[in-house]
Amino acid sequence: MLDERKAAILRAVVSEYIDTAQPVGSGHVVHEAGLGVSPATVRNEMAVLEREGYLVQPHTSAGRIPTDKGYRFFVDQITAPGTLDPGKRQQVRDFFRAAHGELERMLADTSRLLSNLTNYAAVVVGPPHEAATIRSVQLVGLGPRIALVVAVLSNGVVEKRTLEFKEETGDERLGAATAALNRNLVGRPLGTLGTVLETGDAATDELVRAAMNALRVHDDEPDHVFVGGSSRMARAFDAVDTVREVLGILEEQYVVVSLLRDMLDRGLSVAIGVEHGYQPLSECALIVAPYEVEGERAGSIGVLGPTRMNYPEAMAAVAVVSQRLGKHLSEG
């Protein structure tokens, strides 16, 4: 599409603009990308690049800044996986060496790690509930009319739901229901709970049904998601309203989750501007990657920054972290 010189110029403009946040003029380009031509030549090329929609001028007689299309070209040029700088590689290694224990805690820490590496906001989505199989179910009474259904899943996630009863329900009955539930559900994925085996006792059956209903995945229960470093968005934009809006979106976790899922479904790993189709984040870019636990796609991680984000670095960080995270969880 673009001849090599135009591509080089575009690359120079993008990477310069990522660094400085200032419109880039022809002079800077020749200085930066040492192709042996004069500013005038570069100007001509840049005029073409603007006509084709890769660059814009904020106003006449300023330098150019990349459009979303320009960024897109830039990231498409990046073929090599890109390597993280040594300090950060070490940081990742240290993190996973020290990482211990609690799955949720660990995922939350991972989002912080990724945010520290990139200096943008980071998202880690935990394994989806539906997929994991049930390892154990237990009914625990908390009061005469209230109990907790606790289900332990094979991936280490613990689901719990509160149950309230009309009449008092003793421990024996809870025990009976627990036994029935375990007989039925252990080994099944949470997504497909199937039917209940009758126990013979009507009250116990009722209890079992209630528990299973509570366990069913509700649409409004999003996957576990951990957002780290959202404070870094404060510096990413200079319009306060943009900051406010982006932060607000990061608080709505289900939006974030579905955004990542959508992107992965569509095979996108980098979404620039409106490529993800979600208007309120049109000033952002989003880099995502799935991670795999024991060969199975388990969850995803992502980085959210301004469209003028440091793509090579952020992409490298996402790649490394997703890969290491998967490995770590597989071994665990």
Next chain:
Amino acid sequence: MLDERKAAILRAVVSEYIDTAQPVGSGHVVHEAGLGVSPATVRNEMAVLEREGYLVQPHTSAGRIPTDKGYRFFVDQITAPGTLDPGKRQQVRDFFRAAHGELERMLADTSRLLSNLTNYAAVVVGPPHEAATIRSVQLVGLGPRIALVVAVLSNGVVEKRTLEFKEETGDERLGAATAALNRNLVGRPLGTLGTVLETGDAATDELVRAAMNALRVHDDEPDHVFVGGSSRMARAFDAVDTVREVLGILEEQYVVVSLLRDMLDRGLSVAIGVEHGYQPLSECALIVAPYEVEGERAGSIGVLGPTRMNYPEAMAAVAVVSQRLGKHLSEG
């Protein structure tokens, strides 16, 4: 300390400044607080108030803005609990009527509610772990060398820890350990786990010890805390760096928790500026209140805003929500 007229003038300056964020001049004060005196008189009084440290002038020949001491006087004047406007009262009622199920989920939603009511960031701290007694403990194997300790507490909280073993550990042994743990721990508070009863089987005892160790409350495991509406801080300050810093602090949940705890310990319900002793939040004010479940102090809620926050409204919101939250959790 201050005669009635000075107090009235100070009140007028504070509430006007809260509204407008603009320095308040003598003219506005006479207009606002209709005490029948001239601007000149008010100027004299304001000069005194400035000398005494209640007000400052950002520069000569501007109006005055309150100092932290001024705000402090203002909130100390507020004796009546203050009532929420009807729309918001209704919002609170509706929320607690609809609130259902999951404790954690519910607390997270409560933080959102409080943030919506006040337009500031809100914090909800869940019941402390140590206090609750254990209702049930279970060891669930996730793999040959890995298991989960799951403890259900009387307040509905579920604690879980991952255990890793050197050698393979079968379900029978896990079952034996589970039984031993339940014999020992049910009814005990998580804070004081006490000693283990020997089972006779060395390997099982080892397992029991490991599980109890994992369950012990670690210092770095903060209470559950839910921060809502932190995006609202973006508009609260005009210095980007302040926003950035405050948001960063809100992400460090243990700081937030200990801040609230400190304040309550010292009997403070409103901290203005540096009153809480935490420098990085010196441009903020913090309103906190404990909530009680069945007569026991269970947790706390709070609102974080700029020092020029709407104290009467925020204080009313915190009071109402903490009271309703306690009631709701007691009934549940």
Next chain:
DNA sequence: CGTTAGCACTCGGTACAATCGAGTGCCAGC
């Protein structure tokens, strides 16, 4: 003696002009 009208003064904010300079587009010549 407290209050007030009057007044000179201060100083941030706005409006306007001048200037600067980074950058452009275009053209003629190499």
Next chain:
DNA sequence: GCTGGCACTCGATTGTACCGAGTGCTAACG
């Protein structure tokens, strides 16, 4: 096709003037 040269554009910066909100002080007033 590339480049040096050149006129031009326009945001940013600087300087000046001015306005107005607000002050402190003083002298007069009830």
